[in-house]
Amino acid sequence: MPKKIAGYVVIGIVAVAVLILVYLFITKGYSGKGTTTLPYVQTTAPGASPVASQEAGTVTSDKISLTITSPKDGDALDSTNVTVKGKTSPNADVFVNDQEGKADSNGNFSISIGLDEGSDLIVVSANDSDGNAAQEELTVTIASF
Numbered sequence: 001m002p003k004k005i006a007g008y009v010v011i012g013i014v015a016v017a018v019l020i021l022v023y024l025f026i027t028k029g030y031s032g033k034g035t036t037t038l039p040y041v042q043t044t045a046p047g048a049s050p051v052a053s054q055e056a057g058t059v060t061s062d063k064i065s066l067t068i069t070s071p072k073d074g075d076a077l078d079s080t081n082v083t084v085k086g087k088t089s090p091n092a093d094v095f096v097n098d099q100e101g102k103a104d105s106n107g108n109f110s111i112s113i114g115l116d117e118g119s120d121l122i123v124v125s126a127n128d129s130d131g132n133a134a135q136e137e138l139t140v141t142i143a144s145f
Helices: 003-030
Strands: 041-043 051-055 064-070 081-089 093-096 099-102 109-115 118-127 133-142
Touching: 051 109, 064 118, 064 133, 081 093, 081 133, 093 109, 099 109
Parallel strands: none
Antiparallel strands: 041 051, 064 081, 081 109, 093 099, 093 118, 118 133
16 A cells, blocks of 8 residues: 555656646746857948848948958959058957958058968958947959969
8 A cells, every 4th residue: 555655646746747847838938958049140231221130250230330442352463462451430450361450540441461372352350349340351363473
């Protein structure tokens, strides 16, 4: 008889545990491991409204501008040493490929980089002190010597 009572107690405990789990699932929702919230990323094209994106990468905001004045996308250049010039927010940190620089108090920047012969991708990004960021890409071709 004691084994029978112990069995009923175990069944009762399991039943209560299941009821508690069902209650929590219904009232709190499922938040199991393996679910992830991706960071909110906002991207914009010049003159366009901000568009939400879940793609990982740089946050581009309409609160910071970035314009590359030289070289232009598609330019054919005759030197592997290239100076990238442009304008962004005053005193923003500017990165051109693996080179770091800073915009002046008017937002102007000029950063020299080395490229290889052939087609080269130049990625320019700017970050201001408020955490806003912008990124532009262009491709240039370095002619063979």
